[in-house]
Amino acid sequence: MSRREAGGTALIVAAALCAYAYHAIYGAYRAAAREGLLLYIGIPADSIAFWFLVVAFLSGASGLSLLLPALIGRIRKKIPRRTVGWLTGVAAAAAVPYFALVFLFAALGAFGIGDTVKIVAADGTSVLVTQDGFGGDSAVLHTEHDEYHYKRVRDAPEISGWPRVKDQKCRLDSAGNELQLFCGDKTLLVAPDEAGM
Incomplete structure (x- = not known):
């Protein structure tokens, strides 16, 4: 050979x-x-x-x-x-x-046709935001399910469009059983049952 x-x-x-x-x-x-x-x-x-x-x-x-x-x-x-x-x-x-x-x-x-952005709170809790790669008009919020899985919580039209989520300075705050996602001047509340708490 x-x-x-x-x-x-x-x-x-x-x-x-x-x-x-x-x-x-x-x-x-x-x-x-x-x-x-x-x-x-x-x-x-x-x-x-x-x-x-x-x-x-x-x-x-x-x-x-x-x-x-x-x-x-x-x-x-x-x-x-x-x-x-x-x-x-x-x-x-x-x-x-x-x-x-x-x-x-x-x-x-x-x-990747779209974006997947992981946002982590100070206590280590995280969420994923996925956004389509074409017009950016579809954003979906996911919360932790286990170590390698995230559960789809809901659509997030409040943060869809431009600027894209990855270009915004988003942060996640967890207070008690409540998660709040801040992206620009928008605030999204993740209810305790949605976060699997």
């Missing part, structure tokens, strides 16, 4: 492992979403999953570009080698538009 073949094989194995990680993490994210929860590990879990998918695409394509020419070159007879080469090229050209579209959506998911 040549270095080229070994490198291509290693990249394809890495792509398979990344694809497995994508499915596992995205599956956990979808399972949480069915219960009205957001899986959050520093960033939303769906973004982490899509990063694995982007890496899987890039390493898989690189691995195939190293491995296929080496394997096709091993065919000794000229006509079968050229036939397999041309068929491989035609199949790759036919697959490129589909995989390019899937890669585009994976990259959008990895970079």
